[in-house]
Amino acid sequence: MDTSTDIANALDHDIAALKAKAADFDARHQLIEKVTWPQGVRIAVNFTADFDAMLLRRLFNEPPSQLAKGEFGGRVGIWRLIELFDSHKIKATIFTPGRICELYPRAVKAASESGHEIADHMWEHQVPKDPELERDHLRKAKDAIEKLTGKRPMGTRSWHTRELLLEEGFVYNSHDTLDALPHYVSGPDGSKPLLNLPFHYAIDDAMFFSFAWLNTENQAQRMMDPDHVEEIWWAAFLQQYQQGGYLNICMHPFVSGRALRIAMLDRLINRMKELPGVWFPTCEQVARHVLATHPAR
Ligand SMILES: [Zn+2]
Secondary structure, three states, X not given: OOHHHHHHHHHHHHHHHHHHHHHHHHHHEEEOOOOOOOOOOOEEEEEEEEOOHHHHHXXXXXXXXXXXXXXXXXXXXXXXXXXXXXXXXXXXXXXXOHHHHHHOHHHHHHHHHOOOEEEEOOOOOOOOOOHHHHHHHHHHHHHHHHHHHOOOOOEEOOOOOHHHHHHOOOOEEOOOOOOOOOXXXXXXXXXOOEEEOOOOHHHEHHHHHOOOHHHOOHHHOOOOOHHHHXXXXXXXXXXXXXXXXXXXXXXXXXXXXXXXXXHHHHHHHHHHHOOOOEEOOOHHHHHHHHHHHOOOX
């Protein structure tokens, strides 16, 4: 048996499989090389908060102390975030599981009344595999938000299937991270594209401040100094600012709602506001702008 030929054949096979994957990826994604923002705008900054509260903790079957941490997000953290954004006249997007409308209706309503966008974050923070059940979950979440705020959610941060989201009238997802700019994701044949507003774990509070995340060991804890995180996020902002780009800052009320982190966000926003051409819209505003000015092919 000729081992070197076998290895060469196996490599050829791997390369062919990788090429097929790359071709499939190309067919399913439409990137936008340069986004043109409204007159005078250099960068669009989306402040987004995933209002998971203890729902996510429960789903992971975490111990009671973790449930309490989630509870803090619903009782205190969300209110501090609303106050912070209101004080800066920033319209944020709150991705809200349907169940959260039952658990913390006052907070969701208050956020909506302050002009923040309430968007979908699944019914119970998970997407059922059965298509009928999936549709049922999405509709329930949509209805719960609409009942509370009087507005139908137009966006989502979820694993819901693209076809279903389009059928149910959603105009964007904010989930995938494959490009720094908004882009379109479609089927393998290029059909039915849906706009994605990317966020990245590098700008996600949970990656920096998660203590006892999923019962991790002490050495795996991430409890960073807010000043240090401020500098990392500021550098990410400046990089996008210089090239006229986009930044989506992902927060969780139970993580960012802590006092020192709110103070850090306040400083970060003040620094951003010192530069000209910084736009703080909701995700829906960004989506509507991109859909109108950079439609999918
Ligand atoms: Zn979540």
